[in-house]
Amino acid sequence: MEIGISTAIFYPELLTEDAVKKLAEKGFSVMEVFANSFFEFREEYGYELKELAEKEKVKINSVHTVSSAFEPYLFDAYERRREDFFRIYQEFVRFGEILGAKAYTFHGLIRRPHRNMTFTDVVYMYERMVYEAGVHGMALAQENVSWCLSGDLEYLKRLKDAVKEPLKFTLDVKQAVKAGRSPYDYLDIYGEDLMNLHLNDHDRESTCLLPGKGAFDFQTLFRRVEALGYKGPGIIEVYKENYETLEELSESRKYLERIIP
Structure with a gap:
């Protein structure tokens, strides 16, 4: 397993392209790109970022974006609004394709959809998104997020069982902890459909720390995902306040690389 990092760790201090440069300078060669604005997933910007990544010898494994600004509207009760935001979604997976990304880390619904949107409607939208991502060589990787519906285990089970297209998943350790769950509860649902892995540590006082600064057993996690056949990277994803230098x-x-099985 390669250990990479998310450009989100610099938000809001650095522009995304500057984040890629800084992280490449520190020896990171695998990244998840977090597009912090709609400007940043235009095709033109995508090609500029691709050129930079190639120059810095950086592989973009996955992409993420300002999810709360548009993802919930993909499930809006107003059909024209849904279609507007589906077009934005299409632009984003095209952006990911340009960068060579294999997964789109997706938050999804923040709360239950409007009563006019049934679960069947939600599943239909997921199937459209999964298909569209596949057209661009990517997978839609639903992340467990404590403040979204995806933090709920039963919702994730129901979603996985219902979506006919191959929905994939992102495991985020800190989000499991924030939801009061073990990361392995989510991993049991994801199984071989695990597509992306967000690494962070925690202790009794903090739900998010840099790996190696807390008490989480990463060796056990690595063995578990390896047993599932996971071939992707481990992406360090923390907040700006979780480190100083x-x-x-x-x-x-380096700590994580030393304990990879």
Whole structure:
């Protein structure tokens, strides 16, 4: 397993392209790109970022974006609004394709959809999104997020069983902890459909720390995902307040690399 990192760790201080440069300088060669604005997933910007990544010898494994700004509207009760935001979604997976990304880390619904949107309607939209991502060589990777419906285990089980197209998943350790669950509860649902892995640590005082700064057993996690056949990277994803220097990020990567089975 390669250890990578998300450009989101610099939000809101650095532009995305500057984040890629900084992280490449610190030895990171695999990244998840977080597009912080709609401007950042235009085709033109995508090609500029691709050129930069190639120059820095960086592989973009996955993409993420300002999810709360448009993802819930994909399930809006007003059909024209749904279609507007589906077109935005199409632009985003095209952006991911340009970068060579294999997964779109997706939050989805924040709360229960409007009563005019049934679960069947929600599943239909997921199937459209999964298909469209596949057209662009990507997978839709539903993430467990504590403040979204995807933090609920029963909802995820129901979603996985209902979506006919191959829905994939992102496991985020801190979001499991914030939801009061073990990461393995989510992993039991994801199984071989695990597509992306967000790594972070925690202890009794904090739900999010740099890997190596808390008490989480990463060796067990690595063995579990390896047994599932997971071939992707482990992406360090923390918040800006969880570190002070870039060297701490490098040290965290080296810590994880030492304990990979």
